[in-house]
Amino acid sequence: xxxxxxxxxxxxxxPAVVRFDDVSMRYGRAPETLxxxxxxxxxxxxxxxxxxxxxxxxxxxxxxFLAARPSKGLLHLFGQDVSAIAPREQPFLxxxxxxxxxxxxxxxxLSAFDNTALPLxxxxxxxxxxxxxxxxxxxxxxxxxxxxxxxxxxxxxxxxRLAIARAVxxxxxxxxADEPTGNVDHEMGLRILRLFVExxxxxxxxxxxxxxxxxxxxxxxxxxxxxxxxxxxLGAGGEA
Amino acid sequence: MSEFDAERWRPxxxxxxxxAKDGSLIFVVATLCFLACLTLLxxxxxxxxxxxxxxxxxxxxxxxxxxKANETPDGAAARAAEALAGxxxxxxxxxxxxxxxxxxxxxxLGDAADLEDLPIPRLxxxxxxxxxxxxxxxxxxxxxAQGLDAIVxxxxxxxKDIERAAGTARVIGGAVFALIAIAxxxxxxxxxxxxLAARRxxxxxxxxxxxxxxFIAGLFQIRFxxxxxxAGLFGAGAAAIMGAVLRFAGGGDGLTPVLPIAWIDLLAxxxxxxxxxxxxxxxxxxTALALIRDMM
Ligand SMILES: Nc1ncnc2c1ncn2[C@@H]1O[C@H](COP(=O)(O)OP(=O)(O)OP(=O)(O)O)[C@@H](O)[C@H]1O
Ligand SMILES: [Mg+2]
Numbered sequence: 001x002x003x004x005x006x007x008x009x010x011x012x013x014x015p016a017v018v019r020f021d022d023v024s025m026r027y028g029r030a031p032e033t034l035x036x037x038x039x040x041x042x043x044x045x046x047x048x049x050x051x052x053x054x055x056x057x058x059x060x061x062x063x064x065f066l067a068a069r070p071s072k073g074l075l076h077l078f079g080q081d082v083s084a085i086a087p088r089e090q091p092f093l094x095x096x097x098x099x100x101x102x103x104x105x106x107x108x109x110l111s112a113f114d115n116t117a118l119p120l121x122x123x124x125x126x127x128x129x130x131x132x133x134x135x136x137x138x139x140x141x142x143x144x145x146x147x148x149x150x151x152x153x154x155x156x157x158x159x160x161r162l163a164i165a166r167a168v169x170x171x172x173x174x175x176x177a178d179e180p181t182g183n184v185d186h187e188m189g190l191r192i193l194r195l196f197v198e199x200x201x202x203x204x205x206x207x208x209x210x211x212x213x214x215x216x217x218x219x220x221x222x223x224x225x226x227x228x229x230x231x232x233x234l235g236a237g238g239e240a
Numbered sequence: 241m242s243e244f245d246a247e248r249w250r251p252x253x254x255x256x257x258x259x260a261k262d263g264s265l266i267f268v269v270a271t272l273c274f275l276a277c278l279t280l281l282x283x284x285x286x287x288x289x290x291x292x293x294x295x296x297x298x299x300x301x302x303x304x305x306x307x308k309a310n311e312t313p314d315g316a317a318a319r320a321a322e323a324l325a326g327x328x329x330x331x332x333x334x335x336x337x338x339x340x341x342x343x344x345x346x347x348x349l350g351d352a353a354d355l356e357d358l359p360i361p362r363l364x365x366x367x368x369x370x371x372x373x374x375x376x377x378x379x380x381x382x383x384x385a386q387g388l389d390a391i392v393x394x395x396x397x398x399x400k401d402i403e404r405a406a407g408t409a410r411v412i413g414g415a416v417f418a419l420i421a422i423a424x425x426x427x428x429x430x431x432x433x434x435x436l437a438a439r440r441x442x443x444x445x446x447x448x449x450x451x452x453x454x455f456i457a458g459l460f461q462i463r464f465x466x467x468x469x470x471a472g473l474f475g476a477g478a479a480a481i482m483g484a485v486l487r488f489a490g491g492g493d494g495l496t497p498v499l500p501i502a503w504i505d506l507l508a509x510x511x512x513x514x515x516x517x518x519x520x521x522x523x524x525x526x527t528a529l530a531l532i533r534d535m536m
Contacts, residue, residue, distance in 0.1 A: 065448065091450045091451060091452045092450065093450075094448060094449065095449070099448065105444070105445050105448075107442055107445055109252075109257075109442075111252065114252045117251065118446075119449045121251055121254075122450050127249070127250070127251055131247065132246055134246065144244075147244040148244060
């Protein structure tokens with residue numbers, strides 16, 4: 001909770017963690033993948049992004065974790081216009097964003113423990129200060145016995161939970177998860193959802209892209225629905 | 241895979257260790273270092289040879305005395321030697337005997353014994369004080385004052401030639417050295433590019449996790465600097481062994497007079513691993529930074 005209060009406090013002109021104003025996005029010269037999106041995410045909110053395959057869910061997340069730029073419109077992150085953020089500032093902004101990638105992006109040459117510790121090392125933390133926390137987090141996501149394991153030896157659901165552990169280990173202000181239940185059965189899907197709800201209670205703003213209607217229904221959280229790159233449904237919590 | 245002990249955990253390298261064991265790259269950089277060190281040794285030896293030769297020549301001058309009609313050649317030579325001995329900066333002036341003078345010109349004129357009457361010029365050999373040698377002009381003036389017809393050869397023409405040759409050797413050596421350094425830098429740049437392409441996904445994850453470009457470039461920089469230092473150690477070691485062999489084989493009258501390598505010269509290769517590491521570090525960093533900015 002404290003980190004979000006801090007984030008909001010530092011930019012109190014705009015309390016939203018994420019704000020899209022008429023944002024469009026395209027890959028190269030292709031037609032627009034995302035068209036005229038307008039919405040915002042309040043600190044501590046929990047939203048789903050749904051839509052058919054190819055509707056633009058991953059693209060929307062990419063805009064937020066600074067892997068893509070709007071071709072039109074204004075995107076604010078933590079109250080800052082992303083087009084005005086100096087390149088040298090971007091790494092520090094990225095450290096406040098946790099991402100569970102659709103294809104995990106685990107580093108194959110690093111153990112589960114080392115993969116999880118990665119964001120902390122990048123942030124320049126000393127191992128003594130986080131070793132114990134990383135071990136506890138991995139136990140919390142059910143990987144207590146797999147800390148030494150290399151990603152190649154993990155099952156799909158284990159990889160997914162490892163990716164989640166890495167995304168949350170640095171206590172990000174916002175967590176973006178792309179199909180976090182795509183590789184797991186219904187049971188595991190619900191476990192992962194409980195994990196997100198728990199994180200959200202601790203104050204993290206959460207945005208989950210998914211096909212999984214059961215998951216959305218089970219959570220009862222508001223939905224941003226994409227149809228061919230257009231926003232067609234705004235959740236109650238994410239008022240435009 | 242027993243119980244995991246977080247207290248004993250040490251962070252693993254961000255880049256896969258296996259990449260660092262690139263044998264062919266180490267071989268190429270080691271070879272370049274070896275060649276650079278040999279160049280360095282050759283330049284040092286050439287410099288020493290040149291200094292040895294000019295050292296001999298600066299300590300000596302030769303005066304050719306042409307007897308005038310009213311004087312015997314020996315008399316003129318003796319007078320010249322006397323006059324020269326009084327010039328400050330001259331240690332000794334000695335008229336060479338007729339036979340020596342004849343011996344010197346024998347190769348050109350054949351046996352001059354039957355040319356008894358030919359007015360063969362006499363030579364006066366002058367030994368100069370190495371600290372404050374008398375100049376050619378001073379010697380000339382002393383001879384003129386005695387009304388002697390003589391030519392002073394203070395070897396300055398030869399010395400200029402030798403100095404020019406030594407200077408050329410230094411410049412060529414420097415150019416070869418620079419060329420090798422640039423080649424080493426290019427090889428490392430090439431390897432960095434390959435390394436980055438092969439580890440694109442690692443670079444991407446680090447980047448997305450908030451690593452600064454300089455931090456990621458630093459990983460490649462350290463890796464290639466280490467590799468180059470190792471290679472430099474091999475290359476410099478091989479060059480030092482080669483130099484030692486030359487020093488031994490050279491002995492008194494082998495290679496030594498031409499390329500006099502001293503044992504102390506072998507120390508000159510010691511900074512090679514550091515130099516190789518520095519070249520590799522700069523090259524890898526610049527290449528990696530440019531590529532990361534392109535990639536992301
Ligand atoms: N790197 C890219 N270059 C070009 N086009 C892309 C790229 N990534 C995605 N696209 C295109 O953009 C559109 C939206 O893709 P996106 O990955 O955002 O969809 P998605 O909703 O995440 O789909 P899925 O549910 O299958 O993950 C698609 O038409 C896709 O082909
Ligand atoms: Mg997707």
